[in-house]
Amino acid sequence: MSQRPLPLNAIHAFIVTARHLNLTRAAGELCITQGAVSRKIASLETWLGFSLFDRHARGLRLTPQGSALLPALQAGYQQIFDAAQSSRQQAVIRLKAPTCAMRWLLPKLVALEKRRPDLHVSLTTTVDHSSQLEHYDAAILYGTSGRGMRLFEEELTPVIAPGLLASSSFTEQRLAAMTFLHPTTDSRDWQLWLKSQRMTIALLRNQHFATMDLAISAAIQGYGVTVADVTLIAEDLAMQRLVAPFSGRVKTGALYSLIRRPAEEAPPLLDELVSWLAAPEETGAG
Template sequence: MKRLPPLPALHTFLVTAQCCNFTRAAELLHITQGAVSRQIAGLESHLGYALFQRQARGLSLTAQGRELFPRIQQVFNLIDEAVDQVGTRREALQLKAPTCMMRWLLPRLLQWQKERPDVPVELTTTVQHAVDFRREEFDAAVVYGAAPGPAVASHHLFDEQLTPVCSPQLLAGPVPLNSFADLEQHMLLHPTRDQRDWEAWLKVAGARVSNIGKGQHFDTLDLAMTVASQGTGVAIGDWSLIGEDLSAGRLVMPFDLRVRTGQAYYLVYPERAGTAPQLRELMEWLVAQAAERV
């Protein structure tokens, strides 16, 4: 295989051919004039022919130099183009969210990718409701709880609103579910390992049921909603998160009572990331999507 000439020497030839002056080429390349002269001499030795005619008033290209120049120029233009294209290829935005957000967030991220395939998003789910950008390499996150502090930039998505839900088949079934007292006759499904959500809703409803501690407990809201949609029992869910299930008729609300807990979902990101245009576009889009559910 024929040995190719060194790339630095070809670059030196390209710059020197553009100005036809060793001194000016040395200034542009940030090397000494002697280094330019040695690289050109080495390249000519490698090629076996002269590239420049040394004259009293400067340099001029030989016939071979004039023929080689546009071809070398084309090669370096292709290299520049390749570097630019690879450099502008978008890396995926890293987003973290608690599992309870999946029923709301995942369909919207799929829609985002259809509309903006040039801004990919990689989603990491967790049972945690917070994020520490000092230790976690995420561009943004959805968090649940009280309003975040000043350490991060945040956008309010929606408040938590608890309401019982069940399958349409269970609601229309032989066991009535017309009053709060009727909950005694149904299995209560809990989206957490405790029963605080049902307790909060029943307190506002002014109802007391004896079977609150006898229901099924799940690790995630998603599991509780899935089981409820199969007609197994009545789950307590967050109205803000289960809009898709309600709209599709997989779940229904037996009672028109939604209880705000004082907790909310926020979209947060470190201040240092706030100027990234792709991240800013995604944040604004998600906030607009959340506004449709309020």
Template sequence: MSRRSFPLNAVDAFLKTARHLNLTHAAKELCLTQGAVSRKIAALEAWFGFPLFERHARGLRLSSQGSALLPELQSAFEHLLTVAEQARAQQTVIRLKAPTCAVRWLVPRLLKVEREQPDLQIALTTTTDHHVNFKTESYDAAIVFGTHMSAGDLLFEEALTPVISPLRAGVPLGSMTLLHPTRDKTDWSLWLANQPQPALAMHKNQHFDTMDLAITAAIQGLGVAIADETLVEEDVRAGRLARPYAQSIQTGASYRLVYRAAPDDENGLSAFRDCLLNRG
């Protein structure tokens, strides 16, 4: 038989059975039926071309060939498990907290991390909370949002602009529902206050709990949303959204990447940071 046909998954069954010399006990440890264990051993014996056990009325006994093979197979199997455990231990897990509104920007960059840094595993938690407290929260890094922040690395500054579905491009904006990313009208009020002349009136309004929900509603044609231009950049590029106005208004708020500990190669944060900041 060829090397590729070797029933590797039957080795553990042989080792367990050799230790117990009892199919029932081996099956219980492997969480298999007695018949399944018996078939695995039979497949291994068929590949070797000789019996591994002698069957007696009182139970099993290793054959001479089985006794000779046992220490070698045991050593090889233990080595395989050690290599696997070491490989798993080499993967670095980064626990990341991010506000839901930043996910549209974040996901393409997580794909880049996965592609360029396969040893990094990002355990992402999304939340409507825009801050983090590393003393009470078990995250390694977080994306935070707010004004007057200086900690960590700047990802991008918030700049608001209206967006609509291209399918509604011919509809007068004044007749459309204004989609608000919060329960108040702060963002739309700020944008309208910075226009040279009244562009829209707040006659019809729909409020959402997050900017991401307002953006999704705009994509589906519910109305015109006020959104951060960076967060909708990919949607505009892909044709899912259109910008009826070229200008945007900075709010003074920003998105920043902060860390529990200083980023370095050992904790994986340095490589993760470079991917998010488009370095290298």
């Protein structure tokens, strides 16, 4: 017997042709030409050393050897297909996201994986906001370019720990006396919000952080007051880990967006992950 590799594509062509006993219909199902079907079957016959079909005027008829071999090949091919399909459904989706998006992203991923245990996301966090996928299947971006699918706009408001509120009245004077937590190494976010509210406050006590997530965590610990994106802190507000003492909000012009691999390069279930992340909050929180 030949030691050449077993031609799996030819086995599939044989199984389909044996079902139809007609080259035209087999070619239609396989989306190839009749000639290509004939060549695949011929290659398998060469490998086996015997004929699989008898050709006659009305079409094809399995040879005795072909009839005897068919059930085993059908079972083996189905087993290979089932194993591959099982592995395919458990494929890992590689997602890159900025650390500042974690407060919004992680609850959504937890909820999704509870609904779909076969969907696994390998999450990599970064402080790099570049728009390249590199070796990832999808990436959440933060910035002003708006490349890809828009998720939500950044909109800031001050937040503090409930213990610092003391009363329902939180005045401009009380704000000025607090430690200001900055989600960046400069003061631009706070200055943007204060300007939108027509407040003139000297920022006397300040702490600067590398990301908004770190500033929010410090605010939860009662370290001071920070400005934070209302979407990122939605769960913190709902769980009363933070309170928003002012109703005023300001859009920064930045937004969170999502880029992904094209469909022909995408792993299984990437479409479902993208739809879940892009869904309104009431759906995504389910």
